[in-house]
Amino acid sequence: xxxxxxxxxxxxxxxxxxxxxxxxxxxxxxxxxxxxxxxxxxxxxxxxxxxxxxxxxxxxxxxxxxxxxxxxxxxxxxxxxxxxxxxxxxxxxxxxxxxxxxxxxxxxxxxxxxxxxxxxxxxxxxxxxxxxxxxxxxxxxxxxxxxxxxxxxxxxxxxxxxxxxxxxxxxxxxxxxxxxxxxxxxxxxxxxxxxxxxxxxxxxxxxxxxxxxxxxxxxxxxxxxxxxxxxxxxxxxxxxxxxxxxxxxxxxxxxxxxxxxxxxxxxxxxxxxxxxxxxxxxxxxxxxxxxxxxxxxxxxxxxxxxxxxxxxxxxxxxxxxxxxxxxxxxxxxxxxxxxxxxxxxxxxxxxxxxxxxxxxxxxxxxxxxxxxxxxxx
Numbered sequence: 001x002x003x004x005x006x007x008x009x010x011x012x013x014x015x016x017x018x019x020x021x022x023x024x025x026x027x028x029x030x031x032x033x034x035x036x037x038x039x040x041x042x043x044x045x046x047x048x049x050x051x052x053x054x055x056x057x058x059x060x061x062x063x064x065x066x067x068x069x070x071x072x073x074x075x076x077x078x079x080x081x082x083x084x085x086x087x088x089x090x091x092x093x094x095x096x097x098x099x100x101x102x103x104x105x106x107x108x109x110x111x112x113x114x115x116x117x118x119x120x121x122x123x124x125x126x127x128x129x130x131x132x133x134x135x136x137x138x139x140x141x142x143x144x145x146x147x148x149x150x151x152x153x154x155x156x157x158x159x160x161x162x163x164x165x166x167x168x169x170x171x172x173x174x175x176x177x178x179x180x181x182x183x184x185x186x187x188x189x190x191x192x193x194x195x196x197x198x199x200x201x202x203x204x205x206x207x208x209x210x211x212x213x214x215x216x217x218x219x220x221x222x223x224x225x226x227x228x229x230x231x232x233x234x235x236x237x238x239x240x241x242x243x244x245x246x247x248x249x250x251x252x253x254x255x256x257x258x259x260x261x262x263x264x265x266x267x268x269x270x271x272x273x274x275x276x277x278x279x280x281x282x283x284x285x286x287x288x289x290x291x292x293x294x295x296x297x298x299x300x301x302x303x304x305x306x307x308x309x310x311x312x313x314x315x316x317x318x319x320x321x322x323x324x325x326x327x328x329x330x331x332x333x334x335x336x337x338x339x340x341x342x343x344x345x346x347x348x349x350x351x352x353x354x355x356x357x358x359x360x361x362x363x364x365x366x367x368x369x370x371x372x373x374x375x376x377x
Contacts, residue, residue, distance in 0.1 A: 029373040039176035040186075044193075045123040046114075046170040048087030051294045054132045054164035055228060055244075055303075060154035062246065071121045075153060077162070077245040078255065079300050084239070085134075085263070086166065087127045089273035092190055092203060094264055095170060095227050098234040099192055099199045107288055110170060124170070127278040134272055135159060142252035149254045154306075163363055166298045167288035168280065185282045190227075237264050244307045267353055283362045283369075295360050306348060 056078050061071035081285050084100040086093025092146070101107070108114070115122050124181040141156035179186045191200040204226055241255040264269065279285075286292040 013085060031210070040179045041175075041177040042120075043123060043175040044120050044123055045173050045175065046110075046119070047093065047099060047173045048125055048127045048129075049100075049169050049171050050085045050087050050131050051100070051128070051167040051169060051180070052080055052083040053132075053167075053293070053300065055162040056080075056135070057160055057162055058154045058156075059158040060152060062251070063151045064206060067169065072259070075245065077303075079242045079244055081240070081242070081300060084130070085131055085271045086272075087129050088125050089128055089173065089270045089300060090125075091267050091269055092201075092227065093269045094237070095190070095201050096173065097263075098237050099195075101169065103292065104290055109287075122172070127168065127280070128270065128274055130274050130278050130282075131270045132164065132269070132282070132284065133160065133274045135164075135214045136274070146369075147242075152251060152254055163296070163359065164284055165286050165360075165363075166284060167286055168290070169288050173358070189230050189280065191365075201233055202228040202229050203229060204228070220309075236260065239263060244303050252368075264295055283366045285364070295358070299355060299358050299360070302351060302358065304376070306344075306351055316346060 057076075058076055059073050060076040061073055064070050082100065084097045086097055089209075115124060138159050139157050143153070144155070146154050146156045174189075174191040176189045176191070177186050186203065188203040189200055190203055237260045237322055239256060239259050241252055241259055243251045243255060257337070286296075
């Protein structure tokens with residue numbers, strides 16, 4: 001990580017700043033003969049973000065396993081691939097992460113020359129959110145907040161990492177403010193510049209503020225959010241949680257929906273700010289390169305084969321996930337189910353062995369560093 005504070009996802013922005021913003025407005029009024037509005041203030045910046053790959057485990061309860069009785073506690077294992085999070089506690093970061101960069105091979109190591117582009121100095125915002133701290137904050141959730149849906153809840157204090165890697169990525173962004181005539185408030189356009197054309201949003205003052213007069217176009221916009229999507233800009237975040245144990249798509253869908261709701265709440269990034277300086281030399285902070293990402297991907301996906309087998313067994317039996325433990329349990333479900341379960345048992349030890357061998361060295365060193373030191377006295 002020496003010499004890297006992150007990576008610029010596309011190097012320099014793709015187009016000059018003024019023409020980029022002007023093209024947004026001109027696009028919607030072709031052949032009108034009117035000149036595009038010019039921004040009163042224009043600020044190019046690099047916005048800090050994180051990609052996260054992780055596997056977490058926690059004690060949880062699934063009502064589908066409980067029947068009419070109280071659900072039984074069990075270990076739930078969840079994976080995150082390409083979870084994209086803001087790296088600074090500015091509210092508009094929650095909309096920028098709706099459209100993550102797609103092409104890791106186009107990312108460039110950050111260098112001083114990237115701080116001056118198209119005749120403009122580009123502001124580099126500092127990191128003050130660390131994903132590992134978010135895990136620590138999860139331990140303070142109330143049991144009410146830890147209810148995913150009517151079928152699933154978890155113990156916040158039990159959440160632990162099996163493995164996690166965070167990749168800092170600097171996202172090129174343009175902020176352009178337009179000052180309207182009274183009585184309407186200023187309007188800011190937020191343009192993510194890592195692709196051409198970049199997705200863009202219009203920010204307006206909070207619509208619940210009674211002292212602000214609404215702009216004419218706001219009467220046509222449903223909802224109460226203060227960011228309006230324009231063109232192809234995503235309306236929602238797409239964070240995906242994959243529950244690998246127990247197996248079940250509906251469980252993953254419920255957890256993903258809960259996670260997106262939490263991350264997209266107004267001022268959610270503000271609550272994630274760290275109370276200490278961000279340590280980019282933490283060994284779990286890795287460069288966003290194919291060489292760094294692939295080993296973590298491979299480690300995560302080695303557990304997917306086990307999950308696939310368990311799903312197939314569930315499809316071919318009337319057993320619950322918690323009952324698939326021994327051949328005797330599966331015996332009454334027919335020969336195919338028994339053969340499938342025996343194949344699972346045969347491969348399970350090998351899968352676990354190869355997965356243990358593929359743990360990245362930097363993670364092993366970090367885990368070793370967390371062990372209590374014996375006194376030399």
